[in-house]
Amino acid sequence: MATIKEVAAHAGVSVATVSRVVNKNGYVSEDLRLRVTEAMHLLDYKPSALARSLRRQESLTVGVLVPGLNQPFFAALVTIIQTTLFAAGYRIIICSSEESSDDEAAYVDMLIRQRVDGAIIAPTGRSSEAITPLLSKIPVILIDRDLPNLPVNRILANNFQGGYDAMEHLLRLGHRDIALIGAQPHSASMDQRIHGARRAIADAGMAANSLRTLISERSEFDVGYAFTRDLLRRKRRPTAVFALTDVIAIGVLHAAAEVGLKLPDELSVVGFDDIPLSSYLIPSLTTVAQPINRMGEAAADLLLSRIKEGHPEPFESLLLDMKLMLRASTVHHRRGA
Amino acid sequence: MATIKEVAAHAGVSVATVSRVVNKNGYVSEDLRLRVTEAMHLLDYKPSALARSLRRQESLTVGVLVPGLNQPFFAALVTIIQTTLFAAGYRIIICSSEESSDDEAAYVDMLIRQRVDGAIIAPTGRSSEAITPLLSKIPVILIDRDLPNLPVNRILANNFQGGYDAMEHLLRLGHRDIALIGAQPHSASMDQRIHGARRAIADAGMAANSLRTLISERSEFDVGYAFTRDLLRRKRRPTAVFALTDVIAIGVLHAAAEVGLKLPDELSVVGFDDIPLSSYLIPSLTTVAQPINRMGEAAADLLLSRIKEGHPEPFESLLLDMKLMLRASTVHHRRGA
DNA sequence: TAAATTCCTGAAAACGTTTTCCCTTGAAGG
DNA sequence: CCTTCAAGGGAAAACGTTTTCAGGAATTTA
Numbered sequence: 106m107a108t109i110k111e112v113a114a115h116a117g118v119s120v121a122t123v124s125r126v127v128n129k130n131g132y133v134s135e136d137l138r139l140r141v142t143e144a145m146h147l148l149d150y151k152p153s154a155l156a157r158s159l160r161r162q163e164s165l166t167v168g169v170l171v172p173g174l175n176q177p178f179f180a181a182l183v184t185i186i187q188t189t190l191f192a193a194g195y196r197i198i199i200c201s202s203e204e205s206s207d208d209e210a211a212y213v214d215m216l217i218r219q220r221v222d223g224a225i226i227a228p229t230g231r232s233s234e235a236i237t238p239l240l241s242k243i244p245v246i247l248i249d250r251d252l253p254n255l256p257v258n259r260i261l262a263n264n265f266q267g268g269y270d271a272m273e274h275l276l277r278l279g280h281r282d283i284a285l286i287g288a289q290p291h292s293a294s295m296d297q298r299i300h301g302a303r304r305a306i307a308d309a310g311m312a313a314n315s316l317r318t319l320i321s322e323r324s325e326f327d328v329g330y331a332f333t334r335d336l337l338r339r340k341r342r343p344t345a346v347f348a349l350t351d352v353i354a355i356g357v358l359h360a361a362a363e364v365g366l367k368l369p370d371e372l373s374v375v376g377f378d379d380i381p382l383s384s385y386l387i388p389s390l391t392t393v394a395q396p397i398n399r400m401g402e403a404a405a406d407l408l409l410s411r412i413k414e415g416h417p418e419p420f421e422s423l424l425l426d427m428k429l430m431l432r433a434s435t436v437h438h439r440r441g442a
Numbered sequence: 443m444a445t446i447k448e449v450a451a452h453a454g455v456s457v458a459t460v461s462r463v464v465n466k467n468g469y470v471s472e473d474l475r476l477r478v479t480e481a482m483h484l485l486d487y488k489p490s491a492l493a494r495s496l497r498r499q500e501s502l503t504v505g506v507l508v509p510g511l512n513q514p515f516f517a518a519l520v521t522i523i524q525t526t527l528f529a530a531g532y533r534i535i536i537c538s539s540e541e542s543s544d545d546e547a548a549y550v551d552m553l554i555r556q557r558v559d560g561a562i563i564a565p566t567g568r569s570s571e572a573i574t575p576l577l578s579k580i581p582v583i584l585i586d587r588d589l590p591n592l593p594v595n596r597i598l599a600n601n602f603q604g605g606y607d608a609m610e611h612l613l614r615l616g617h618r619d620i621a622l623i624g625a626q627p628h629s630a631s632m633d634q635r636i637h638g639a640r641r642a643i644a645d646a647g648m649a650a651n652s653l654r655t656l657i658s659e660r661s662e663f664d665v666g667y668a669f670t671r672d673l674l675r676r677k678r679r680p681t682a683v684f685a686l687t688d689v690i691a692i693g694v695l696h697a698a699a700e701v702g703l704k705l706p707d708e709l710s711v712v713g714f715d716d717i718p719l720s721s722y723l724i725p726s727l728t729t730v731a732q733p734i735n736r737m738g739e740a741a742a743d744l745l746l747s748r749i750k751e752g753h754p755e756p757f758e759s760l761l762l763d764m765k766l767m768l769r770a771s772t773v774h775h776r777r778g779a
Numbered sequence: 780t781a782a783a784t785t786c787c788t789g790a791a792a793a794c795g796t797t798t799t800c801c802c803t804t805g806a807a808g809g
Numbered sequence: 810c811c812t813t814c815a816a817g818g819g820a821a822a823a824c825g826t827t828t829t830c831a832g833g834a835a836t837t838t839a
Contacts, residue, residue, distance in 0.1 A: 106557075106579065108825060119789045124827060131828090132787050154555045155501065156825035159492045159794050173521075175718070180517045184510075184538055191537075196552060199536045200528075201521050215533060218491045220443075242443065326718070355722050362724040381512070381663070385692050387699040387724055445795060456819045461797060468798090469817050493795035496824050 107148035116144040127152055158220070166196050167408060168216035168224040170209065170236075172250075172290065174201040177380040178395065179227065182249070185401030186225060193409055195222070202229050204290050210235040217242060223408045228252055229290065244411035246404045249395075251293045258411065259422040260404045264294045267393040267427030268301025271347055271375045272316075274391070274429055276309045278373060278436070280345040284317045286332050286357065287349040288325035298349055298377060317343060329356025337364055344372065345435075351376040351383050351392055358386060358434070374434040388433035396425045444485035453481040464489055495557070503533050504745060505553035505561040507546065507573075509587075509627065511538040514717040515732065516564065519586070522738030523562060530746055532559070539566050541627050547572040554579060560745045565589055566627065581748035583741045586732075587629045595748065596759040597741045601631045604730040604764030605638025608684055608712045609653075611728070611766055613646050615710060615773070617682040621654045623669050623694065624686040625662040635686055635714060654680060666693025674701055681709065682772075688713040688720050688729055695723060695771070711771040725770035733762045 109127075113120045118137055125131040126141040133141075144150075158164040169186055171179040179201075187197050198219065200212035209229055213236055216224060223244040226236055233252045239245050240257060247259045275283055285302055287295055299318065306316050317336075321328040329348055336343060337360065348354035354376030358368070366372050368388050376383060379394035403423055411417055446464075450457045455474055462468040463478040470478075481487075495501040506523055508516040516538075524534050535556065537549035546566050550573055553561060560581040563573055570589040576582050577594060584596045612620055622639055624632055636655065643653050654673075658665040666685055673680060674697065685691035691713030695705070703709050705725050713720060716731035740760055748754055 110825080120826080121789060121791095121828080122787090125788090128827080132785085134787060137788085151551070151554050153496070153557055153825055155492055155496045155557050156794090157827075159490070159496055159796090160825080160827045162794070164492065174511070174517050174524075175514075175521055177512075177514070177517075180511050180514075183536075184512055184540075187511075187536070187538055188540070191548075191552075196535055196556065198533055199520075199524070201524055203521075203525070211528075214488070215528075217488050219533065220490055220492050326722070330722070352719075352722075355719065359722055359724050359726075382689075382692065382719065385663070385667070385689075385696055387696050389696075446797095447795080457796080458798080458819060458821095459817090462818090465797080469815085471817060474818085490795055493824090494797075496826090497795080497797045499824070 106153075107150045109150070109152065112141065112144045112148055112150050115148060116140040163222055164220045165194060166198060166219065166221045167412075168200065168212070168219070168221040168226075169197050170200045170202065170212055170216070170224060170226045170228075172202050172204045172227055172229040174199070177382070178249075178378050178397065181381075181397050182227075182401050185398050186405050189402050189405035190409075193405070195409075204229045206230045206232070206235050213239055223412045225404050225408055231293065240417070244408055244417040246408045246411075248400060248404045249294065253293070256417075256420060258407055258417065258420050260400050260407065260425070261423070262294075262395050262400060262425050263427055264297035265301040265304075267377065267395075267429075268298035268347075269305045270301075270427065270429045271298075271377065271393050272302040272305035273309075274431075274435065275345045275347065275373060275375060276305060276311075278345070280373060281311070281315055282317075282341070282343045283315065283345045283347060284319060284332075284336055284343040285347045285349070286329060286353055287318075287320040288328040288353055289322060290324075291320060295349055302347060325350055325352045325356075327356065329353035329358075330360045331356070333357045333360035334363070337361070337366070342372075346372065346374050348374065348376050351378040351380045351390060354383075354390055354392065354434075355386065358388075358390070369433065369435045369437070376434075379430055384430075384432060386434075391432045391435040392430050394428045394430050396427070399425055443490075444487045446487070446489070449478065449481045449485055449487050452485060453477040500559055501557045502531060503535060503556065503558045504749075505537065505549070505556070505558040505563075506534050507537045507539065507549055507553070507561060507563045507565075509539050509541045509564055509566040511536070514719070515586075515715050515734065518718075518734045519564075519738050522735050523742050526739055526742035527746075530742070532746075541566045543567045543569070543572050550576055560749045562741050562745055568630065577754070581745055581754040583745045583748075585737060585741045587631050590630070593754075593757060595744055595754065595757050597737050597744065597762070598760070599631075599732050599737060599762050600764055601634035602638040602641075604714065604732075604766075605635035605684075606642045607638075607764065607766045608635075608714065608730050609639040609642035610646075611768075611772065612682045612684065612710060612712060613642060613648075615682070617680075617710060618648070618652055619654075619678070619680045620652065620682045620684060621656060621669075621673055621680040622684045622686070623666055623690055624655075624657040625665040625690055626659060627661075628657060632686055639684060662687055662689045662693075664693065666690035666695075667697045668693070670694045670697035671700070674698070674703070679709075682711070683709065684712050686714055688715040688717045688727060691720075691727055691729065691771075692723065695725075695727070706770065706772045706774070713771075716767055721767075721769060723771075728769045728772040729767050731765045731767050733764070736762055 113123045125133045202209040225246045227249045376390045376392035379392045383390040450460045462470045539546040562583045564586045713727045713729035716729045720727040
């Protein structure tokens with residue numbers, strides 16, 4: 106691969122001049138500029154980002170650390186973050202910890218060695234241990250999942266409000282016996298959703314035990330199905346289910362369909378996340394939409410501004426509203442909706 | 443951030459010695475080794491991957507270029523690739539072109555400047571133009587989507603066989619009027635699936651026009667629903683649908699449910715991909731499974747071996763079998779299956 | 780015309796590593 | 810006792826850029 110020296114030699118100028126042409130700064134005569142660009146094309150010269158980063162002491166790279174690329178929510182989030190940052194001249198190194206704190210720590214270490222200029226992190230687990238090494242070195246944005254009491258920037262969605270709205274919706278429809286189903290990983294976000302739901306129950310003047318809370322230790326895929334099948338066998342069936350994620354809700358729908366329940370009349374279901382598929386389910390799923398695009402863009406923008414200013418502070422927190430999407434799993438809907 | 447010089451000064455040795463300790467090569471006495479490691483811990487020294495890559499002329503980084511992280515298939519593929527390569531000491535830069543050839547070209551250029559040691563690419567579109575600049579410089583693995591007549595390594599799934607098996611399955615069930623539904627992006631893989639399906643028709647001794655082929659210019663999300671609703675209104679309805687992707691199939695299920703069709707008796711549906719959700723749909727979806735894990739691992743392994751050997755050749759192609767997953771959308775299944 | 784700017788260019792230092800080369804020391808072999 | 814050799818360690822070059830510094834030429838200003 107051609108280096109700046111070869112280009113300089115080929116054009117009969119110094120490397121400094123080539124550098125000036127490449128970066129469009131400093132003075133260089135039209136004559137030489139032409140000779141240099143010609144040589145660059147001829148040799149197919151591509152400046153080494155490595156060398157440039159080393160000298161400039163900035164890598165134009167940011168780390169994005171998520172608990173699982175397989176989760177549609179994070180896939181969407183990463184996509185928007187990547188698009189936004191690439192447009193601003195940054196590349197991203199994506200790390201998927203697969204909900205393992207050990208892997209998370211390993212990735213953090215790698216990002217430090219890689220000298221990334223900043224990081225956007227949706228942490229796994231409840232401890233900040235794995236990511237603290239980063240905090241003192243570069244700007245960090247916590248996204249989607251909070252870690253309390255940490256001096257750091259945050260972009261969060263209002264899970265409390267989302268949980269509240271979902272539950273309030275069910276209560277307004279007249280449901281008085283509701284099951285709440287959750288699974289692993291049981292993050293702070295999940296806690297918030299549950300708290301919101303409980304608050305809605307309390308605000309409606311109902312007893313706390315009118316909400317049955319079922320949290321599994323297993324991962325979300327099977328849980329909705331298993332719990333619901335179980336619930337539907339009892340003498341006292343709940344009339345509605347609030348699933349803490351859409352994937353769980355899909356399992357709920359499955360179990361309900363299996364015993365021939367008519368939705369939303371015999372059972373109403375609310376999910377959480379609004380993954381792309383939820384409007385295509387049968388019946389389409391009422392769910393709480395995360396403002397994914399706004400979260401991703403806000404995180405990217407906030408990180409960029411912190412990088413420009415040279416350091417993390419002042420810390421900023423953004424709490425974005427969730428939006429309840431009414432669909433056929435709780436209300437009768439228009440044809441084709 | 444502490445540099446190797448500061449560590450050396452702190453330990454009272456030369457930088458060469460520190461380097462030897464870090465990389466565990468060369469001779470260094472137990473005494474000094476101790477002093478050095480102590481200094482490293484004290485200063486929280488993390489070697490700069492930038493400087494190291496520059497000097498070693500290898501970045502230990504590979505580029506992964508996919509047409510869309512949002513597509514569950516690619517999210518899963520990237521996850522396994524990332525895990526495999528990270529374990530081998532490599533980091534990956536992920537690029538999601540969102541099916542735009544221009545973005546793809548921009549990412550390729552970035553990867554070159556970044557001096558990645560290799561790349562794994564699922565190209566968008568039918569032209570190899572965007573990625574050719576890479577081919578002459580570093581080892582490249584084409585994955586999932588083929589570009590014919592290119593001197594390059596390939597890891598592909600047998601889309602022809604998958605299409606054949608899906609269609610053969612429907613024919614065995616007695617279907618004689620079948621619709622095939624496809625959407626954008628219409629890659630070579632899609633062509634292969636269609637060819638496979640047609641071959642199955644021919645092998646069964648049936649006329650080519652017993653298969654109605656509908657390919658939309660729009661993207662997959664709405665297509666299954668729209669086409670199916672249309673099909674079901676005609677006097678002569680197909681008795682089965684072969685959807686070229688699971689996401690399309692979900693739309694088909696939706697449309698069928700809307701008019702109250704009983705599956706699989708009144709309509710049978712086969713999808714393609716076996717995304718995680720397909721077994722949780724209602725009814726669960728018969729589909730052709732891509733060997734995602736094997737593809738990802740094979741791509742990573744092949745790339746690593748080409749990198750070690752210093753250059754792309756000899757080119758290798760691996761064609762992996764697809765597997766038909768029988769579920770409730772075509773056959774009556776066991777309870778809970 | 781002298782002085783001050785502005786324009787243009789090159790030499791060389793710097794970024795943080797790895798690695799080659801060379802020098803010392805101590806021990807083993809003759 | 811001299812020679813070899815292995816172990817241990819430092820100085821300095823190299824990787825490919827950017828940027829500072831210095832200086833010359835051309836142009837403007839006084």
